[in-house]
Amino acid sequence: xxxxxxxxxxxxxxxxxxxxxxxxxxxxxxxxxxxxxxxxxxxxxxxxxxxxxxxxxxxxxxxxxxxxxxxxxxxxxxxxxxxx
Numbered sequence: 001x002x003x004x005x006x007x008x009x010x011x012x013x014x015x016x017x018x019x020x021x022x023x024x025x026x027x028x029x030x031x032x033x034x035x036x037x038x039x040x041x042x043x044x045x046x047x048x049x050x051x052x053x054x055x056x057x058x059x060x061x062x063x064x065x066x067x068x069x070x071x072x073x074x075x076x077x078x079x080x081x082x083x084x
Contacts, residue, residue: 028046
């Protein structure tokens with residue numbers, strides 16, 4: 001049951017990162033075509049800020065998964081060493 005939740009979370013993180021990237025691209029398009037305050041410079045700002053945000057959020061989620069996997073492998077290795 002535990003493995004189900006971890007694998008579901010891994011898939012969910014991938015979907016979240018893709019959705020966030022699509023939202024950032026949509027924001028870039030809106031910022032570029034907005035007549036009152038749009039243009040190239042605001043669109044580049046949205047692209048840069050949004051990309052950094054997605055990297056930070058996605059990276060922290062994948063970091064949590066990596067910590068879980070490393071902890072699990074370490075515990076299994078310790079159990080093997082104790083059994084010898």
